[in-house]
Amino acid sequence: MxxxxxxxxxxxxxxxxxxxxxxxxxxxxxxxxxxxxxxxxxxxxxxxxxxxxxxxxxxxxxxxxxxxxxxxLLINQIAHKKVVLKHQKTVTDNSNHESPDFLLEQEEFRIKLKQAINDLNFKEREVFLLSRIEGKTYKEIAEITGLTVKAIERRMSKALKELREKLGNHIKI
Missing domain, CATH: 1.10.1740 (Rna Polymerase Sigma Factor; Chain: A)
Known part of the structure; x- marks a missing residue:
């Protein structure tokens, strides 16, 4: 037995x-x-x-x-911190050259983008951040997550679709 x-x-x-x-x-x-x-x-x-x-x-x-x-989870948190730091740096770098209205719009968009990324399903957020923030290829992400490249492509497609719906189609992500 x-x-x-x-x-x-x-x-x-x-x-x-x-x-x-x-x-x-x-x-x-x-x-x-x-x-x-x-x-x-x-x-x-x-x-x-x-x-x-x-x-x-x-x-x-x-x-x-x-x-x-x-x-x-650690990778996701690190990627999230990188997004925040990158956008903080962008705001700081542009603060001497841009009008207050532009800076306000930029900050509002940064908050909206951060919220839209946070609202993604865990699986899609993980793939999106690994690809866009870490610069990993779909093949590398597949190896990290133990999924197929096709599964990564589907998750990325879904993440991009959700972000476009929330941020508008004119935004390049």
């Missing part, structure tokens, strides 16, 4: 899994980002996600899932 794999939906199994992996995954993310609070927040968010998706996650694959999910 084959051994039945434990279920992460069992509270004791989940708690044991959490205790066993929390410190090591937090250190791993901390080493990547250099911010202990950010690392703890990322790991805790992913453990909550695992608990909510416990029926869909196979116990034997949960460890690799948590490392990948934490890494992806």
């Amino acid at each position: 084959p051994n039945k794999e434990p279920s992460l939906c069992d509270e004791k199994v989940f708690n044991d899994f959490f205790r066993k992996h929390y410190e090591s995954i937090t250190r791993y993310i901390y080493y990547k980002c250099g911010d202990l609070q950010q690392a703890e927040d990322i790991v805790q968010n992913i453990f909550v996600k695992i608990w909510n998706l416990c029926e869909k996650i196979i116990y034997s694959k949960a460890k690799s899932y948590i490392y990948s999910a934490c890494n992806n």
Whole structure:
């Protein structure tokens, strides 16, 4: 009779899994980002996600899932910070050359763009930021996410469509 794999939906199994992996995954993310609070927040968010998706996650694959999910969330947060910093730099660089009305419109658009990106589905936002901010190719994104290039193309297409709907078709993204 084959051994039945434990279920992460069992509270004791989940708690044991959490205790066993929390410190090591937090250190791993901390080493990547250099911010202990950010690392703890990322790991805790992913453990909550695992608990909510416990029926869909196979116990034997949960460890690799948590490392990948934490890494992806960190990549998304870094990409988001890059977007914010890039737009802050643009506003600062242009502040000496542009009229106050233009600067106000630019800031309003920056806020609207940031909100539109934040409103994207997690999957589409991840692909959009990896492509447009990190400059990764669809093939590289496929390797990072474990998806096919076609799946990445579909997600990117959907992200661009949603952004155009929110920002207007005349915007080049």
